[in-house]
Amino acid sequence: MFDLAVLWEWVMIAARWTHVITAIAWIGSSFYFIALDLGLRKTPSLPPLAHGEEWQVHGGGFYHINKYLVAPDFLPEHLTWFKWEAYATWLTGFALMVLLYYFGADLFLIDPTVMELTVGQAVTLSAGSLAFGWLAYDALCRSAIGRHQTLLMLVLFGLLLAMAWGYAQVFSGRAALLHLGAFTATIMSANVFLTIMPNQRIVVADLKAGRRPDPKYGEIAKQRSLHNNYLTLPVIFLMLSNHYPLVFATEWNWLIASLVFLMGVTIRHWFNSRHARKGKPWWTWAATAAIFLAIVWLSSVPMRADEAAALPPGAARFAAAPGFDEVADIVMGRCSMCHAAEPGWDGLHWPPRNVRLETPDQIAQEARRIYLQAGLTHAMPPGNLSWVEPEERAAIVRWYRAGAG
Template sequence: MYDFAAIGAWLEFAVRWTHVITAIAWIGSSFYFIALDLGLHRDRNLPSGADGDEWQVHGGGFYHIQKYLVAPDKMPDDLVWFKWESYSTWLSGFALLFLVYYLGAEFYLIDPAVMDLNIWQAIGISAGSLVLGWLAYDWICKSKFGDDNTRLMIALYVILVGLAWFYTHVFSGRAAMLHLGAFTATIMTANVFFVIMPNQRIVVADLKAGRIPDAKYGKIAKQRSTHNNYLTLPVIFMMLSNHYPLAFATEYTWIIASLVFLMGVTIRHFFNSMHARKGTPYWTWAVTAVIFIVIMWLSTAPMFMGDEPEEATGPALRFAEAEGFDEVHDIVLGRCSMCHAAEPAWEGLLWPPKGVRLETEAQIAKAAREIYLQAGISHAMPPANLSFIEDAERAKIVAWYEGAL
């Protein structure tokens, strides 16, 4: 039983590491090409017929880069396609969603104080929202409404705000933020898979066949790339938010999420303008700072933890009824609850770390796996063993958890 819990924790870590690596690759290449495209010199009459070029230096060497609006005279055989960075990021992200929020739905996805869902219902809403959200977004982009890019961007923002409100009224605060990020990331990867790459394949096929590609394919791909450009930074914020209860554990979580999307716009506007040599609009940083201050203010509102049920239910009930629970309950109250409480007694703490409360039997039983891994198998908790938990007490936590399995 120990091996299963430890392997599960390491599997989650491995998938998370993979997700971060692939995300770095995707975001890095995306930001690079955005900066490159905006910074190209298009005022030169290049003999190659290219639309623009730029000289760059990196790693001790110089690079001369040219961009062709259509294609060079001869299509190269070794054309590099940038797609797997996006695909692997989404696939690893969904795997992490499955491992953490689907397999641990009772702990991380469902909050009975928000909406008392069955596990299958919560997972269904989660997966269904990602699919239906993409279909709705794609339909709007392809409709007449989507012909106006400014109007479309405003509509997309309204949709994201509405979805933020929806998620916070269905899932736990932590899961709501994460799902908003997952929804946005799904749009971004689907843009690459269903729109940008197919359009590029059509253009390449036309060029190889000696046909002139229709300009609409480039226009459509550019529109979706622009959306991805402005959505990237908010996605990163959403994915990091699960480590910071101040971001997800208040009754204003959906407003905080809505403001984060605005910060994504202001920050990207600065860099896009700078890379396009259209000036350095430093006012965007002032606006970003103001928005962030508002977010900080909203986060200090009363914490929206939601009262736990008086009695443990579901899988947590097994741990509450297991042999040794009474001893573990006393250990946790004595060694952990001074910090993990609605009003922490430890000096300097204004809220429970990671939003985890360990004051009632139900809360302790529900957090059984985390207590086992953090304070039983490993010595991660308490930090620096500040509450002086003894090895014998850790052994009792291990015996209790493994005995309940």
């Protein structure tokens, strides 16, 4: 019979692996096509209606690419659509969020010291905020503001800043930043699903009917694609943020996340300018470095003391399980020198992954991770530096299974 915790862990591993693979495919194709679009050249030999061309070499062969700003005067037999990378990335990312943050809401989504929520309330706020993000963004793009690219980008940054602050007032620090990434990724995926692809289908339908397609559909799709290009790097950062306490577990996590969006703009501006043959604006790297240093400083600002909070139901069950006192002594003796507010291990300045194991309540809340990393496997402590005995690992396994059972 499978151990439920082990099976659940492998489900999440599979979901995360699939999510990373699909994200690589989407980000790679997105970066490629933006660079291709910006690098197009106008030459006398262009076919009728073509906007530009590009010669490329890869894998031992040469590629000659022509772009039609609106559409060619015929529909090619073989037309490759780029859409499933975006769809699969969002679907696997949402599945991973459900597995980790919805089913594990008591541990990862809800922080009673931030806001006392039921699981149902937290999940409703989470899903509702993603839908709100797309509706608000799409309304802005379709409004008069959408006709002014710079103004639109400034307003969108204000929206992201407000959402970053709002998430930090509702969810745990880890969940707040992850949700800001999901909020942005939902906008990006919906751009493909609800705007770019429908516009392409309209153009294809016009070609089949022998009509001249309206160029506005291509212009709208290009605007949304450019937005996705500038949002990509911040989304990657936010999706990785849950591994780094200096990002999510600080007083100013919402401001750090907001500044990351500015870094995404400065970095992509350099590459986009280079691909468009508009020079190399080196000032963008100085701006990126300045923003990064500001983030480093914000991450080290002392935090207010946490308020005491009752154990969530799941953790309370493990605190009452047989063998908990023995396990608490083992963990505090073997693990708390690193997993402490002020680690005693040389070279550590904060607890790894912000996991603190100095009190029985903290140990009960981390029951599943302790079981998987120090009971069932020997992942912790690294190199068994604190000499955890086999009997102690067995005690951890007995305690966890008693509490889970």
